[in-house]
Amino acid sequence: MSEAYNHAEIEERWTKEWEKNPVNPYDETKPKYYCLDMFPYPSANGLHVGHWRGYVISDVWSRYMLMKGHYLIHPMGWDAFGLPAENYAIKMGIHPAVSTAENVKNIKRQINQIAAIYDWDREVNTTDPEFYRWTQWIFVQMFKKGLAYEKEMPINWCPSCKTGLANEEVVNGKCERCGADVTKKNLKQWMLKITAYADRLLEGLDGLDWPEKVKKMQSDWIGRSYGAEVDFKVDGRDETITVYTTRPDTLFGATFMVLAPEHELSADLATEETREAVEKYIADAANKSNVDRLQNKEKTGVFTGSYALNPLNGAKIPIWLSDYVLADYGTGAIMCVPAHDDRDFEFAKKFDIPIIQVISKDGKEHGELTEAYTAAEGIMINSGEWNGMESAKLKTEAPHIIEKKGLGHAKKNYKLRDWVFSRQRYWGEPIPIIHCPKCGCVSVPEEELPLLLPDVEKYEPTGTGESPLAAIDSWVNCKCPECGADAKRETNTMPQWAGSSWYFLRYVDNKNDRELVNREQADKYLPVDMYIGGVEHAVLHLLYSRFYTKFLYDIGVVGFEEPFKKLFNQGMVTGKNGVKMSKSLGNVISPDDLVRDYGCDSLRMYELFVGPPELDSEWDDRGIDGVYRFLSKFWNLCMDNIDRNAPETPELKTLRSQLTDTITKRLNAFSLNTVVSGFMEFNNRLGKISAESGVDRETLKTYVFLLAPFAPHIAEELFHRLGGTGSVFSQSWPEADAAALVEETREIAVQVNGKMRGKITIAVDADEATAIAAAKEAAGKWITDNIIKQIYVPGKIVNIVCK
């Protein structure tokens, strides 16, 4: 009886050995490969099997790159500032610094169970003053370049988290973190001018090897459009109202104008008769929450009593107010062409406003429109000097025509807004700004960074719009670094995204106390080659990181504009019926027990086997038995054959190359679930050969090498039992023998009238006559005398069509 697979003993042995002698040799002579995980925030709940998946995927890929001969960078750190950590700390009554440190310890223990080859000497923590010193430094640089500025305006406010939020953090009118309805609050805020990078953020997407879905989400979020700003005079008054339109070609069809209720002229345009209704409408709109305004699709509006003049033909059009026009996009005012816009059409129908068609497919009018014709395809009509022109062409030319006539100008617009960067919370990086009564806003001198987050007794959010830091007089009161006058510190902190927007740069030079990152180190090891994480950061973290990187490129800190060359989004692991794992639902599956019962190697492989890595997968504990059985069987196969000295037959040589070829191809395609099934399939085939004539050591070795990134412990153990020295991870990735892969004969299917009727084994390059003859023999009983057609696709199929 040979020795059975003992995962506990094997894994314990190699965990200790790898601690002493890490398998990543950091060989500087090899080309670098930087494989990055989205770093976790140290939650008190620890990791569940879903978190494991992403880390396993990145570790498999990292170990593969190592064996392919790279200098591997595979770091890990902690995104430890921010709301989740702070909310937990408040709930438990423990200082966030204390709870964060505890959670880091626990999650690090769990992450080590994965046996991932992280570079722990590169570890970073966003709450470490030596780290956030540079987070603050970046802010100071942005401030100096005018990209960080202070502004008072109504911003998104979460009444539950008691802090302002960025647009990106509001999902369907609700707080991205806690789900509470977001309201508006007028606050003086620090803003980052991400809009200055809108074009570069949009155009940079083209060259990225990212999922199309994520690129599209970012491009939609940036939302660039081309059009014109057109000036309309108000009839009988001095004011001019400027509107933004992407369809200046339809200008002759404008039959009314709508202003957002918040527009600065809204109240002013009311006449005596309309004043009461206008003021009521404005007040009602101001009281509506975001959610109400989003949900109420039925158009409402009020006529101001004033008229605007169409700049092209002087037509008098009524000016309305309606909350379907957004105050903070474009100019907050639009010209309305009901014939060619769905929303304007709906509004005109409801309030009985004339509809003038100006584009027609055939250049003719065919009675009243039943719906808006929104395509820019057709011939202009009812449009004065533009009649007869093609609308598509006019659409691009009109902005310039309007500009030449002095009626407005061509204009690009974006949905992207500047980034609301202040948080009225305690657990974040203090914004390094001093408010001086004489000099205004002054940045904290760089040599005084980090500006330490002071210790406080009360770190609960105040809800007043001020951060808890505002209550610490000794900290707030300071001298102006410019003029020495009594001054006050900024008391808001940065959002959680601040640290995560650049942490990946710090990994490559994490102990540098003079610069964010040494330029030489940055040039050598950056950018990130492979970034692995969930899709939930598609527009948040990933957009912010790209913005930061472009800024740091502009000031010469790094020499590249895009931080992440390739992105992979792993799917979520859910509980039964696709329900998200959560503590409150009690469906969280902890990896700890599974590691104990089945071992790390089995859990790693099952995490991959459970489904395609990019799709969500339902966790089913039972499936792990199959993977465990497979590893046991493979272990037994090796035990049975190690000292058997079975000959290396041509069959085994071919099989070994097929295995290498299959696994490598699937791995390269990131089809990790089929890699695992591939291993199983070949294991079954080898089992049969083993029972008959034995398996040679070379084949076993090849198998062990290929298995190593997936099940590192068992592979390392078997590598040594097969006589290997050093580590299996310093071995080269096997290459398939092309000659052994060439088949001479192949079994192909025979179809009659498209139905499978038999199989023949013939030479791969057999000629048609031979193939057809063989096929007729194999499937003769289905073939009649009346053959209409015979098809032979070499190496694939024969199909005989008969009546």
Place this chain on the structure above:
RNA sequence: GCCGGCGUGGCGGAAUUGGCAGACGCCCGGGACUUAAAAUCCCGUGGGAUUAUAUCCCGUACCGGUUCGACCCCGGUCGCCGGCACCA
């Protein structure tokens, strides 16, 4: 509403992108070993018909099309998931 993605056995999922549908695994059933159980090993396992070692029919959400041949391509319908949601 708009834009993506998806729909294959009891279940998770394969199918080299137009060429043997259901690989691999789970579950389940039968058998071997055992005093017995667990573990392990072997066999079976899409549905149906039938005179059952054989043979035939149906089958990749649904309807239709292209093709010698369709899970794959085209047109339409339904359903699920995700993103955006008055951005003029």
